[in-house]
Amino acid sequence: MTAATAGALGPGTTGSRPRLLMIGTGLAVAAGSVFFGALLAIYMTMRHDAGGTTAAWVPDGVTFDNAALTFSTVVTLGLAGLTVQWAVRANSRHDHRAAASSMGLTLLFGAAHINMVSAAVSDLGVGVGQAWSNLVFPITIASLVTTAIAMAFVTVAAFKALGGQTGRSNPSVAASALFWHFSTAAWFAVFIAIYAVK
């Protein structure tokens, strides 16, 4: 590097910044994915060590509300995925009313999912203090907490959209949608590993 070459590319300017919020959300999603990956890896390892069969692993007397869990996973979260993408599309078109409305629906579906899963887990018929439940409860709760965080993120983005911060230069709606999809994927993995395969 020499002084003569300095300035050859012109003075630096502030210019336009990349979508920092999307980058930060992506990194948070990466960390969260590892978190759930580790939880489920430990769950499956211990299930394998316990014999690897449902009979040997799930305590006697445990009853799964398969209808509620499946409905919540497929229908409720499926609809929430659609509404949050609707919000992204509305946001990119500066339609702040549609964006806020669709995010309101997303929040409604999120609350319904938390409510339905909480009820199903409460009715499992087993308490804490057993190997199975000491794994299943924290993993399930971690997933519900992630959904709650996603709801908080969507709420903030909805208020921003209502305040007029719309368009592609305002990525808060898209970032909240990204985190929402992550929370859905996390629950889907938990549902498959714990409640479907058991």
Add this chain to the structure above:
Amino acid sequence: MTVTETEQESVVERTQPESVAAAAGSLFASSDHKRLGRAFVAVSLLMTAFAFALDILVTVDGASADDFVVLDGDTFAQILSLSLDTLVYLGLIPLLLGLAMYVVPLQVGARTLAFGRAGALSLWGYLIGGGILLGSYAINGGPFGGDADGVDLYLISLGMVVVSLIVAAVCVAATVLGLRMPGLRVRDLSPFSWSAFVTAGMLIVSLPVVGALLTLLYIDHRYGRVLFGGNEGVFARLDWVFRAPQIYVVAIPALGIAAEVLTARTGSRLAKPSTVATLIGVFGIFTFGAFAQPAIVDNVLSFTDRTILEEPLYVGFVGIAVLPVLALVGLVAMSVRNARLSEVDPTIGFAVLGLLLLLAGTAVTALGVLIDATVAGDGFRLRTTSWSSGTLTLVAVGGGLTGLFAAVNWWAPKIWGRTLNGGLAVLQLLATLGGVVLVALPLMVAGAAWDQPAAATIYDAEGGAEAMSVLATVGTGLLLVAVVIQIANILVSVAGGSGDIPGPDPWSAPGLEWRTGSPPPSENFAELPALDEEEVE
């Protein structure tokens, strides 16, 4: 020149004494990456010194084969765990993240740290969580603790620290990805910024595994203790962080620091910078060690009880990690081969020492794996002995901490607005070299010659192991002295005002951080500097 004079005035203004209350108040309300970085560096240096002080107690007890010298069976295990927690979670990782928080925004031409308020959250989470973590040990908690609530408190507080470090890593990585000045591509990053980015990325994908374990450990310990064996199972589930290959993560920045400092200080140009970046990235990938933990590898046995050939991933990662380090040493040597030094510079000494000790550490660790896989007999494996403790001292302290010492001395003018005392730095360099050698070699010899177990409660092997532990005690004392000298040097040179007040670029070094004041003004650059052609080639 007008700009320079203004910067000099700001330097004088910034070095005026500030009351502790005023400083704490301004730090509390600040999301400025310079304040956050300085706070991280200061506290983590204190924590590193505390960790070595605790480690002296551990090695002193190893000097007697008959009985404990200063501790008893329970407190020995707690102090051992506390010293490792303090060194890694409260010392080395925050130190490297603090330096990255300060330097990376300057090197990429950013006016702020990405998500500055999240950065502040990470600092306060680290401080509060770290304080509670130390408090949990004080009430007989922590791993091996006798107080159940204290153990729970330990798990929560360590989780708080881990989350804080993840947030700090996200801020650093997002700064690199999202706040680079226009025209500066990722491939044009300085070696330190790239190594900080790789380190942050590896922390983002490895620390959540610790978080997941802490979540399950807390629930299980709180309700029934049926999965992980109560308080004694806590340490066994978490100690993979202190082992190869995961502990290598604290040494990644040493590669970038050495490449940057050695070429800049000697006025050389880094040979094949894209290859250097690739090597740092490859070494970073090899630091991912979450697969080598008992909770995933095996539910009952510690992974050290498994035969080494059962773990091809472990053998592969640890065995191959030496190669990128070796290649990088070669490239750095090639870069500076024609350089002529006009003066002895302790910063160069730290950079060279860190690089060579990291090379030695990764090499002997790979050698140990090779011996274990080929010639080790029944029931004996080097990695279950103090050989592994010695090799990890070479990597984490010899490579990681020494590299960070180089960074602190190199960027001190930028961080504190003063150059550090060269004489004290030379003393620190000698203490570091002596300390690492006296800790690592005796532990490796004791492990190889007398099967000395790692983390033994009583050194009941042949008499030679006792002598080795005495040497390790002296070495740990020297490492403590090295950290204390670093802290004293900062106090004398900066707070005491004896250090020279530098201009923007006291080392005549390339890099955007040297084109602004020392320390930089608010928002870092009065005007964003132009990029040189060489910086974007």
